[in-house]
Amino acid sequence: MSKINWARAKRFWTPWLFLVPTLIVILVLDLYPFFTIWDFSLRSWSFGHPESMGEPVGLLNYFRMMHDMTFWDSIKVTLTIFGIALPVEFFLGFFVALVLYHKVSDRIRKILIIPLLIPLTTAPVVVGLVFKYIFQGDFGVFTYYANLLGFFREGSVLGSPNTVLPAVTIVEVWHWTFFIGLILLAGLLALPREPYEAAAMDGATSWMKFKYITFPFLKPLMGIVVILRAMDLMRLFDELYILTGGGPGTSSESLMMYTYRTNFVWWDFGFGGAVSLFFFTIILLMSLVFFDATSRKD
Amino acid sequence: MKYAGAGVVIVAGAAAGAYYATRPAAPPGPTETTAATTGPMQNIELHVIGEALPPLEGLNKIKDIYEGEHPGVKIVIEPYEFESLLQKSTADLAAGTGQYDCVMSIYYNLGKYVENGWVVPIDEFLADPTIITPEEYVTMTEGMIPGALNSKSEYHGKIYGLPFSCQTQFEWYRGDMFDDAVEKDNFKAQYGYPLDHCKTWKEWRDQAEFFTRNKGETLMGKKLDYDFFGTCLQAKRHPCTWYEFICVFPSFGGRLFDVEQNIVINSRRVADALDYYKSLIPFSPPGVLEYTWDDALIAAQQGLLYHQILWYDASYAVIDPTQSKTADVIKFHAPFPVSDPTDPLCKPSHSEGGWSFLVNAASKYKEEACRFVVWANKPDIQILWARNAGLAAQKAAYEDPEVAALPITQAAYYGNLNSAFTNFGIWPKEPWAEEGYDKGVQALSNATSGAMTTEQALDWLADELASITKKPVLEYLSK
């Protein structure tokens, strides 16, 4: 009798054992901030208006947000960068992973990984500064050669509203493509050999092997990597801030930068709280969609 | 149904939060700290936060004098870049953590710090004769550049901390071109009046236009192998652009508020100023819309342009031959021109970019911190500091022969700092000033990049300021 109970208890509690540390961290450090922000967003909470600090104002902050043109512009900017960068990074990254896996020997692969990691290991602040130096309107290396070809003699890459978004997107893609590349490469490397050997014996072509073995195995990992990158793209800030400060005008102000301004330049945590929560909700819904689409249904 | 569980949690949490949020909350104040009494040989570490620049480095060099006079006290100076500085200092003050005892602050943040109860008023300094006696205070304040005390440290009638460094912008120009006989003759021939220091903004632009030359044309008798420009702007979307604009629009007679406290930032005068500002773009290097004061300095160092508006504290970098190609030929001049010298409303305007020195109300060593702030403002210390790249608030520093011999000081002090404080008050010090400033930057960037017309940009700014300050807008330009 006691033996059965013991086994059942072990089966029930073992998963939780694996999870307990995580749960503690998350519950303590996650829920408290969220309730604080929710609280802020329902009040007037700004250092710029100390006389009304803490007064409940209902949904006023949310209405203000909805009517703010800059807020909507920043969503447009974020979605533009997102819409271009995510597919480009995914396809480029996947392609690099495939090439590194199939076409290159173990030794060369191990050598190449190091230079390919360089963009990733660069702090966003540094990325911003390095590319600022490269794109600088009068002395940058890029500008110099572009001038020779006849471009950017008036206006500069980062100073023209039309070229600033593509430039920033390029910087972002340069920085993060290998994130997807390396993870998918690791995923490819961890694939078991068995199914391939069996398929080869059955006479499958490379394409068939890819479609029926590689792709299904990698799908969960791909889904995860896309969700992670998607979330980070929506929250793009550091590079933009250094490169352009959101300008010219608001043409490169992302939603994250707008959230930053409201919270840490205007010190308006009521309004900023509303924006933050709204932001969070968008990302949540987006991730839900991705998650459902890519989780293994077995 | 799949996420029913999560849904219930969220809704319940939201409801609970909303209920709680409808209770009025007590605003945060600095936490009560027991002030440590400074006795002899007590180990005190004073933390000072300031902007990472030669003047702060200068302070770092002379602080051991203070440490020598006050054994047991160590001064730790932490330099930060401008925007990081604003964040860290405000965060520290707001949370009452007392990480920094002495905080350097820009003038327009004073109201925010005062009304939230974060900084120590001068009365507390004066209450303790070991910190400063009333006589010393009078000597000190009378020795300051006129207007500095009230402009930087006064808020609603009371003084907080002490002004410590004062700086403004002035004109940087190429002395070699200004003196070149051929260029002077050509200028007179083309514009009808001699080349001289500008009295009006039109003259400024004329000179910019005159000196903008393409590669291959001649300048000072030599053929250019790169494009040369007459001027440049600090037009990036960054506080630098509003600082620069403050040098322009008041001298067109523009103001933020009129006497009845209506918002007139979108008046015709300011619009003219903005149109003028934009009209300088064709005579500026192509990268001008991404220029901060930093890039403008580089352009000056590399000899890319004729004249521009730039800061006093950057001037040390341009007269340094190890970094600047134009070290010998750059000259400085003040005051700035106005749009119409016959109009009494148009006075030269100079944005002020120095730091005032405040004591954190949550500091654990308030007494000692106050003492240090006072020490840093003493005339003899300020003279010493000015010799080490300091930007003093004391007149005496500028009269010191060593300091006065620096090529930049004359322009900085006699011309500019005087006028900076006489024409001060352009940008308010109310708690919302920082937000207003940021929106001003956005409006300017919208206008210079062409995303909005001048009228639209200024109207937008007026509306934003109206909703921040709850004051009415007088009239609109574009509606």
Add this chain to the structure above:
Amino acid sequence: MTTERRSVKKRKIDLVGIAAYVFLAAFTFLSVFPWFWNLLSSFKTTTDIWARPPLFIFDPTLNNYYSAFVTRNFALFLKNTIVVGLAATALCLVIGVPAAYAFSRFKTFIGNNQLFFFILTTRMAPGFVEIIPLYLIFKNIGLLGSPIALVFAHVYVNLAFVIWLMKGFFDEITVDLDERAMIDGASRIRAFFQLILPLTLPGLVTTAIFVLIFSWNEFLFALILTGGLSRTLPVAIPGLVTPAGTYWGEVMAVATVITVPILIFATAVRKYLVRGLTFGAVK
């Protein structure tokens, strides 16, 4: 017939192969060039940095490195960054990998999917949302300004990432393997450590690299939670950007060096980025 088909296929593959190599070479070059340009410029004097046309040949100087690392204390900041990075990585893995395993294997326990998704929500919020509450928490504990606070903050930020990524890698290994090991008499925990974990070594190593990178480059929390001598590199670098001119030479020196430790780490662990052991070898 088969021989013909095979030779045709071979020619086609070669073309693709060449394209692949070209692509790889271009990609690698583009990845490295900005860093290389930076490295080159870090040896230039200020006037050379801004020279036109951009200089590839010039008189080099070591001043920038000396000035940054010795005079401005960047060696200390580098040490701080390393310590925080390694600690955060280790802690994250210790806490997160078992959790990922649980999510991957124990599909039937209460609320698996939802809990898994909920964990990811920690990464959805804009970082600023957590800044003030975290600041206050650490202030109350008295850890403000110490690197420990930053380690905790980084663990918190990266935990979801570790769990999610490692779950993906665990999912690649079929449950059969676990069950076979357990039938052979191993407990669940032993099966985990001795069998499954080694199989996911490429994934483990990749995850570790990324957590280190995130912690290394993280700016906002580091800015607010550290100060003075406990600063990390990303926080200290903007201090070189001043109105009296960015000390570009020194920025570049630091920017070059900042990437090196991670590259060293990656070099050290890359031997684990190998193909998974075959099932036969495991048996």
